[in-house]
Amino acid sequence: MSALREIAAIYRASKKKRDINWWTEWVCRPPAAALVYALRHTRVTPNQLTFTSLAVCALAGAMLLAGSGWLWVLAAMLVFEISFVLDCADGQLARLRKRASVLGHLLDFLMDELKAMLLYGCVAVHLWRFSDEPYYLLIGVGGMFCLASGIALTSFMRRPEYGAPPPTEDGQPAIIQRRAGAVGLAVTLLEHAARVVVHYPSYILILAALGRIDIYFWAYTAVNLAYMGRCLAVIGLRLGRFEPGVERGSGSESAGPAQPPGDEPS
Template structure:
């Protein structure tokens, strides 16, 4: 009887979560069809277990930073590649779950959102720092200049994260609602955003078993992030400039 009640509680939470999703606008295909559904399953399980959104955020951080620590401390191998990717991917899914759980429990709060963003920023900074440490300790790099790649990647990733966050916060609320209905999310845009999706970035660590392949893939993603950074910054500045002061 108790097992049936637990199952029905989980199923009910899952059904309610399906109708309480954030907009798909500006979201890549990976986040829309992989990470958010995975987060929904984890959010329903967390709800059934009685966890709070902040607890889920901290569990997400534990998985992510376990992957970061392994990357920095353990010599690269195919086994490490799978372990780091799994830790980062689960951490990312839990990062989606905490917000979904907050909406399900109707407990969204500025403090919870702040904690989530602080963990995200720390995760981005630490992950690229761990790549730098791994490069220095374990990789046979073509030259010392390659150590600058993780530093540049870290800067580009943090600027995309903070720039997008600030642009969203500074835009007037309710502006879109006053006009025509918002168009459906663009699938082409969702595909184009894949290279800068954190979940796609995590998959590059599956290549850690080969130094040359990982270095090439990581550097290619760095170049893509720099190009997107320039495009995003121009877009966000243009949009914020168009806002008339009250």
């Protein structure tokens, strides 16, 4: 019983202050806390757990490519869930040892996005290969472009040069702020729902149990397309504006193109 109490204490002490969804908090973090308990006095590092999570996700993807059938796909998604438990454990171990850092979060973000592309690509090929429907492959290529673009745009918008807020004390990006008013609340709820769809989609295990991982494929494609469009619109509106107007009659028309501040004509 003392071990169970210590695991519970590790769970409470090492979980994030605000988790992305209930599945993460109540399904994946408890076994992750048990793993952290087993590793707490070892030399295993949080980064090693992060890399192991990627390897386990690759195994799940390979299973999707290798076979079909309800039970096989369900087994592949169970393996994928193990990668999610490992992904939870790396941060919990870092917080328990008070080693959480911005660099560690960046590594975790990188591995998460690699896993996202890997899983989505393998699901697309699986659906194409075992349904004989070519549009799964075609749409999958487009969806992969949207996903990769969203990752690049997110990295850009999180840069301090862009004016992004600083990360939280444990290296996490700024959380979604609740907006005021009915429209603001609707937008906030929509953003949270979209995050549930794209943030380490554990719900794919439920869809696999129902024999409908195609629902994940369509939802993930739609959300990443919308997210890419939103990011491009936000960046375009902020950085793609015209130069300030030049008053007529000031003589500046003949002065040639304006030089950026601090630049001298050659």
